[in-house]
Amino acid sequence: MNEPLRHIFLDAFLINNFVLCTFLGMCSFLGLSGKFSTAWRMGVSVMFVITVSSVLSWFTNLLLVRFHAEYLRIIIFIVIIAATVQLTEMFIKKNSPALFRELGVYLPLITTNCAVLAVPLFQTARSYTLVQSTVFSIAASGGYCAALVLLSLVRERVELSDVATLAKGTALTLILAAILSMAFMGFAGMGNAS
Amino acid sequence: MSEPQGAVSCHTTPELSITAQTHPFRNGLWKQNPVFVMVLGMCPTLAITNSVRNAISMGLATTFVMVASYGMISAIRKLIPKQVRIATFIAVIACAVTVVDFLVKAISIPVYLALGAYIPLIVSNCLTLERAEAYAGKQPIGKSMLDGLGMGLGFAFALTCLGMVREVLGAGTFLGVPIFGPHFEPWVLFLLPPGGFISLAIWLLSFAFWKERATKKAAKAAQLKLALATEARS
Numbered sequence: 561m562n563e564p565l566r567h568i569f570l571d572a573f574l575i576n577n578f579v580l581c582t583f584l585g586m587c588s589f590l591g592l593s594g595k596f597s598t599a600w601r602m603g604v605s606v607m608f609v610i611t612v613s614s615v616l617s618w619f620t621n622l623l624l625v626r627f628h629a630e631y632l633r634i635i636i637f638i639v640i641i642a643a644t645v646q647l648t649e650m651f652i653k654k655n656s657p658a659l660f661r662e663l664g665v666y667l668p669l670i671t672t673n674c675a676v677l678a679v680p681l682f683q684t685a686r687s688y689t690l691v692q693s694t695v696f697s698i699a700a701s702g703g704y705c706a707a708l709v710l711l712s713l714v715r716e717r718v719e720l721s722d723v724a725t726l727a728k729g730t731a732l733t734l735i736l737a738a739i740l741s742m743a744f745m746g747f748a749g750m751g752n753a754s
Numbered sequence: 755m756s757e758p759q760g761a762v763s764c765h766t767t768p769e770l771s772i773t774a775q776t777h778p779f780r781n782g783l784w785k786q787n788p789v790f791v792m793v794l795g796m797c798p799t800l801a802i803t804n805s806v807r808n809a810i811s812m813g814l815a816t817t818f819v820m821v822a823s824y825g826m827i828s829a830i831r832k833l834i835p836k837q838v839r840i841a842t843f844i845a846v847i848a849c850a851v852t853v854v855d856f857l858v859k860a861i862s863i864p865v866y867l868a869l870g871a872y873i874p875l876i877v878s879n880c881l882t883l884e885r886a887e888a889y890a891g892k893q894p895i896g897k898s899m900l901d902g903l904g905m906g907l908g909f910a911f912a913l914t915c916l917g918m919v920r921e922v923l924g925a926g927t928f929l930g931v932p933i934f935g936p937h938f939e940p941w942v943l944f945l946l947p948p949g950g951f952i953s954l955a956i957w958l959l960s961f962a963f964w965k966e967r968a969t970k971k972a973a974k975a976a977q978l979k980l981a982l983a984t985e986a987r988s
Contacts, residue, residue, distance in 0.1 A: 581947050582947075583950065584797055587796050589796075631856075634851055634852050634874045635848040635852060638878070642840075642841050642844060671844065671878070672878050672880045674879070677875060681874055726962050731958040734952070734954050735951070735952070737951045738955065
């Protein structure tokens with residue numbers, strides 16, 4: 561409850577990185593990390609959706625607790641997320657049609673990204689305050705974005721090298737992700753120190 | 755969401771269009787196994803498979819959600835306007851997931867604690883939505899439920915395969931029973947996150963290897979047959 565903000569930030573960003581340590585948002589992590597340009601665009605739009613939907617869910621959760629309707633939590637949260645995604649889609653379409661054409665197919669995908677639903681669920685389970693949950697959502701989505709960009713950079717490099725045909729595709733991506741995940745395991749030590 | 759169909763899937767595979775012709779139940783179990791062939795639903799696949807028991811319970815929970823929600827979706831498929839179908843699918847799936855959440859809590863508290871946040875996260879599992887979009891939104895109720903059952907059991911099978919590798923190597927036990935004797939040094943890496951990635955990569959590699967060997971064998975047999983035929987003609 562009284563966790564300092566920098567602990568929350570470090571924990572969600574590095575120590576328990578959403579993608580590499582808790583396996584959230586795996587589908588888009590494996591599917592969209594082929595090119596750096598798509599990866600960072602997807603990462604930034606997911607960051608936006610997560611932050612907005614997490615703040616909205618925090619207020620909605622107050623209402624749910626007030627009316628003793630906690631059992632509706634999953635349904636309400638997913639509806640909020642779907643609405644936020646739709647809103648982002650309309651906003652980008654209106655303001656920057658060029659970016660919309662690039663992201664077009666990926667935007668609806670954000671709804672089915674587990675990381676987006678996990679943030680409101682975790683912040684409710686840990687009973688964070690509004691400021692804490694905002695920091696948590698920014699850190700978690702930043703961690704997702706960082707992991708996606710890192711993997712896309714590695715994959716662009718590996719694309720040029722000679723790999724056995726058998727391993728090409730998902731298996732190779734998984735092995736690269738395993739190596740990245742091992743690197744992130746090193747941050748686990750920071751959890752005890754701080 | 756006014757996106758064309760197929761936009762929900764994380765990896766759109768060309769084979770998805772032929773699902774309607776093959777048998778819905780066997781299709782999900784093996785031919786289009788959600789994990790090994792379509793590479794969908796990766797979050798629980800990698801996160802929950804550090805023991806066989808967790809893997810099986812997660813697979814069964816997902817199966818239940820898929821069968822129940824696909825029956826429902828298929829029943830109301832003609833009432834749903836095309837523009838809001840994805841939102842409707844998600845709402846129906848979320849209802850089924852809420853039921854499973856309470857069901858697991860009522861059946862076994864240890865399993866509920868082990869699966870943790872991953873039960874509510876079945877809602878945003880890309881596999882459930884992908885099949886709703888590709889199959890249940892278009893097919894009659896019985897077929898849709900059968901497809902959900904096949905896909906769910908295929909998913910459970912794949913999870914068990916992964917859980918087996920990770921539990922046996924990482925803890926030296928199977929379903930909690932030690933199998934290697936007292937001198938076994940557990941390979942802890944396999945219980946940690948990197949082990950999930952590595953063991954799935956190993957399974958995918960070995961499937962690719964078997965597949966390649968089978969096609970090579972078939973090609974060789976065909977070549978031999980051709981050679982024999984030409985020889986007989988001359």
